Amino acid sequence: MSTLPLPFPRILLGPGPSSVPPRVLEALGRAPLGYLDPELFEALTELQANLRTVFGTTNDFTLALTGTGMAGMESCLANLIEPGDEVLIGVHGFFGGRMAEIAGRYGAKVHRVEAEWGQPLDPVKVQEAASAAGKLKLVGCVHAETSTGVLQPLGPISEIAKAHDALFLVDAVTSLGGHPVEVDEHGVDACYSASQKCMGCPPGLAPITVSERALDVVAARKSTVTSWYYDWKLIGNYWHGDHMYHHTVPVNLLVALQESLRMIVEETPAARYERHREVSEQLMSGLAKMGIRPFAQEGYRLNTLNSAWIPDGVDDIAVRKALLTQYGLEIGGGLGALKGKVWRIGTMGESAQVRHVALLLAALWGTLHG
Amino acid sequence: MSTLPLPFPRILLGPGPSSVPPRVLEALGRAPLGYLDPELFEALTELQANLRTVFGTTNDFTLALTGTGMAGMESCLANLIEPGDEVLIGVHGFFGGRMAEIAGRYGAKVHRVEAEWGQPLDPVKVQEAASAAGKLKLVGCVHAETSTGVLQPLGPISEIAKAHDALFLVDAVTSLGGHPVEVDEHGVDACYSASQKCMGCPPGLAPITVSERALDVVAARKSTVTSWYYDWKLIGNYWHGDHMYHHTVPVNLLVALQESLRMIVEETPAARYERHREVSEQLMSGLAKMGIRPFAQEGYRLNTLNSAWIPDGVDDIAVRKALLTQYGLEIGGGLGALKGKVWRIGTMGESAQVRHVALLLAALWGTLHG
Numbered sequence: 001m002s003t004l005p006l007p008f009p010r011i012l013l014g015p016g017p018s019s020v021p022p023r024v025l026e027a028l029g030r031a032p033l034g035y036l037d038p039e040l041f042e043a044l045t046e047l048q049a050n051l052r053t054v055f056g057t058t059n060d061f062t063l064a065l066t067g068t069g070m071a072g073m074e075s076c077l078a079n080l081i082e083p084g085d086e087v088l089i090g091v092h093g094f095f096g097g098r099m100a101e102i103a104g105r106y107g108a109k110v111h112r113v114e115a116e117w118g119q120p121l122d123p124v125k126v127q128e129a130a131s132a133a134g135k136l137k138l139v140g141c142v143h144a145e146t147s148t149g150v151l152q153p154l155g156p157i158s159e160i161a162k163a164h165d166a167l168f169l170v171d172a173v174t175s176l177g178g179h180p181v182e183v184d185e186h187g188v189d190a191c192y193s194a195s196q197k198c199m200g201c202p203p204g205l206a207p208i209t210v211s212e213r214a215l216d217v218v219a220a221r222k223s224t225v226t227s228w229y230y231d232w233k234l235i236g237n238y239w240h241g242d243h244m245y246h247h248t249v250p251v252n253l254l255v256a257l258q259e260s261l262r263m264i265v266e267e268t269p270a271a272r273y274e275r276h277r278e279v280s281e282q283l284m285s286g287l288a289k290m291g292i293r294p295f296a297q298e299g300y301r302l303n304t305l306n307s308a309w310i311p312d313g314v315d316d317i318a319v320r321k322a323l324l325t326q327y328g329l330e331i332g333g334g335l336g337a338l339k340g341k342v343w344r345i346g347t348m349g350e351s352a353q354v355r356h357v358a359l360l361l362a363a364l365w366g367t368l369h370g
Numbered sequence: 371m372s373t374l375p376l377p378f379p380r381i382l383l384g385p386g387p388s389s390v391p392p393r394v395l396e397a398l399g400r401a402p403l404g405y406l407d408p409e410l411f412e413a414l415t416e417l418q419a420n421l422r423t424v425f426g427t428t429n430d431f432t433l434a435l436t437g438t439g440m441a442g443m444e445s446c447l448a449n450l451i452e453p454g455d456e457v458l459i460g461v462h463g464f465f466g467g468r469m470a471e472i473a474g475r476y477g478a479k480v481h482r483v484e485a486e487w488g489q490p491l492d493p494v495k496v497q498e499a500a501s502a503a504g505k506l507k508l509v510g511c512v513h514a515e516t517s518t519g520v521l522q523p524l525g526p527i528s529e530i531a532k533a534h535d536a537l538f539l540v541d542a543v544t545s546l547g548g549h550p551v552e553v554d555e556h557g558v559d560a561c562y563s564a565s566q567k568c569m570g571c572p573p574g575l576a577p578i579t580v581s582e583r584a585l586d587v588v589a590a591r592k593s594t595v596t597s598w599y600y601d602w603k604l605i606g607n608y609w610h611g612d613h614m615y616h617h618t619v620p621v622n623l624l625v626a627l628q629e630s631l632r633m634i635v636e637e638t639p640a641a642r643y644e645r646h647r648e649v650s651e652q653l654m655s656g657l658a659k660m661g662i663r664p665f666a667q668e669g670y671r672l673n674t675l676n677s678a679w680i681p682d683g684v685d686d687i688a689v690r691k692a693l694l695t696q697y698g699l700e701i702g703g704g705l706g707a708l709k710g711k712v713w714r715i716g717t718m719g720e721s722a723q724v725r726h727v728a729l730l731l732a733a734l735w736g737t738l739h740g
Contacts, residue, residue, distance in 0.1 A: 009401040016618055017402050028622060029399025031379040032387050032572050034700045066574065067437055067599065070617040074599040102598045196618060202402050204436065204574050204620030226596050228472045229437065229444040245705070247440040248386055248566060250574030252398060253620070330404045335615070 011356050014332035015146050015344045017196035017203045018351040024201055027259035032251045043258045050261035055209045056182040062209040063239045064257055066250055069173040072192025072206030074102055075230035076169055079218050083107030085137040088130055090121040094147035094335045099140050117148045120300045123156035130164050140169035147335045149296040149307030154186040167214055178276045178304035178348055189214040198304055200349035201260040204253045276303040279352040286361040295342045306345045316340045319367050327363040381726050384702035385516050385714045387566035387573045388721040394571055397629035402621045413628045420631035425579045426552040432579040433609045434627055436620055439543040442562025442576030444472055445600035446539055449588050453477030455507040458500055460491040464517035464705045469510050487518045490670045493526035500534050510539035517705040519666040519677030524556040537584055548646045548674035548718055559584040568674055570719035571630040574623045646673040649722040656731040665712045676715045686710045689737050697733040
């Protein structure tokens with residue numbers, strides 16, 4: 001089969017970025033406003049209101065950080081942790097591991113509680129680890145493990161955090177906009193995500209929400225936040241009140257996120273979650289018919305990131321290259337120990353469409369058996 | 371005079387962002403590629419080559435960080451400084467002050483050498499401060515002080531850094547693409563800029579270049595770099611070699627920067643610097659005819675950011691509001707102690723055009739005397 005001439009638009013069914021709707025690309029490509037333009041602040045106010053809806057929160061501090069999802073993670077740990085603080089991090093995949101690593105860089109004494117990749121955290125083990133630790137400042141976990149495709153139930157972990165009077169930190173990078181996160185209902189104190197997954201926006205922004213309780217803890221710090229760029233106090237002073245200059249925010253990306261949030265609200269979050277569920281089911285059902293088995297444990301599978309075992313004898317790299325060059329379809333490979341063993345197929349935001357999954361299934365069949 | 375209906379495209383003559391050329395906006399609004407797409411790496415390789423040309427360097431580590439210019443500053447200090455290191459920072463404006471502040475957050479013992487706002491640093495004072503300090507790890511200064519409109523000659527400061535065997539750090543946020551920076555010629559070890567000023571690209575990226583010598587110093591650190599997100603080693607491993615995943619880079623912004631760098635190379639850097647010089651001269655000459663005096667010291671004035679005293683009795687806020695709402699023209703006010711006292715008028719990148727300056731002069735005349 002001949003290779004298509006490059007460049008041609010991709011259909012992004014990897015772990016992110018996902019494809020971006022034309023409406024959002026149009027907003028992105030508008031002539032920029034200045035960072036103190038009154039029209040920009042109107043846009044940011046609307047963005048914040050809609051972001052609160054999607055996070056399921058009334059938190060005042062709900063905004064989009066400059067940087068990608070990992071900047072959201074770093075900002076949470078940089079602000080919430082002081083050297084010597086004890087924290088408990090649930091590690092059931094690559095990104096939980098990162099949370100633990102970065103917490104360590106900011107001086108925390110890190111207690112890790114592990115689960116096998118493909119499984120959620122075991123609340124009994126989390127409870128045991130919390131009880132064995134000293135006074136915990138923070139309990140953190142990943143809601144949607146992009147490395148494994150596992151959805152972590154937040155309720156049980158939140159209860160443990162509350163029982164130990166610890167802050168509850170949640171990574172919602174691959175869930176926000178695709179699964180309900182419900183920050184207030186779950187008593188989450190800090191939650192971050194990324195613009196380029198289920199939000200349907202290009203990469204470069206990290207939506208974040210922080211509770212009053214967590215902000216009070218930050219205000220009572222004995223030490224200065226090492227990171228100036230991600231210091232919440234300085235960032236809050238730009239987004240709120242007198243809009244004090246901190247850095248030149250990425251106005252084009254923010255206007256694009258404003259537009260993608262409008263699309264989420266217009267679709268309604270509930271309908272959006274149902275669309276993600278249906279498309280994921282279509283995909284997993286189609287893979288099953290080809291004999292391709294799911295990786296993540298049943299009952300805990302994400303609708304946004306679908307992990308599946310690569311069939312025996314199949315060349316991971318060759319298949320993904322054929323999908324990309326022949327069909328313009330991107331899917332993801334495994335991370336860490338899962339490299340070459342699983343595929344990670346994203347059905348997120350604009351990419352969560354019946355026609356994209358139908359094409360992927362046809363293309364995969366053609367590549368494996370054609 | 372009636373107010374124009376909003377929104378309408380701005381002509382950005384403030385301290386940044388500057389207006390973005392249609393070619394770059396078109397590139398920005400293209401459907402995104404995945405962060406491991408071979409086509410993206412082709413784009414990044416071209417971006418890096420052209421960025422080396424603009425920086426005037428052969429440094430291998432020359433790339434665009436995710437984040438704005440201030441992220442570039444933070445990344446340099448986070449990587450180059452270990453707790454207890456002595457550093458000397460030249461402070462001749464707001465941004466030199468920030469460099470000193472952030473260096474302190476990363477644990478440096480900071481020696482500040484000050485100059486009056488509107489003046490460059492006095493090399494004699496810098497030399498005295500360097501000799502009075504302990505063993506200096508780093509000497510840092512701001513090439514183009516956005517707060518004052520002063521261009522700092524790099525040669526004398528570089529010589530002092532070399533004489534003390536210290537690394538030389540330069541902020542080129544408001545010069546790169548508008549004034550020659552010449553990193554290698556000036557023996558600069560680390561230099562960062564921003565995409566949204568003289569580069570003609572939207573905000574969200576921090577071009578950066580780092581010498582082998584500086585990378586060796588980082589490799590020999592005793593302590594881990596606190597910032598994971600801006601850890602140069604991890605970022606370098608994504609941009610080079612096997613392209614190890616670090617974070618999902620902002621692909622749309624990177625493709626936009628690739629396009630704006632193409633435009634710089636096509637225009638040629640020399641012609642671009644001359645255009646900035648001519649347009650700045652047109653502006654300052656026009657202001658002089660209205661009796662508006664320059665703020666920055668003659669002989670050290672930036673062509674990219676023109677500072678001028680607000681005439682006695684003129685209402686800063688009212689004038690800037692009239693320019694914005696009646697003409698769609700943005701200019702900047704003063705920072706810190708200069709608030710209400712000076713205007714900061716950017717003639718950077720796409721905004722450095724004869725017709726924009728002609729309109730601004732007419733609009734300013736109309737607003738002040740109409």
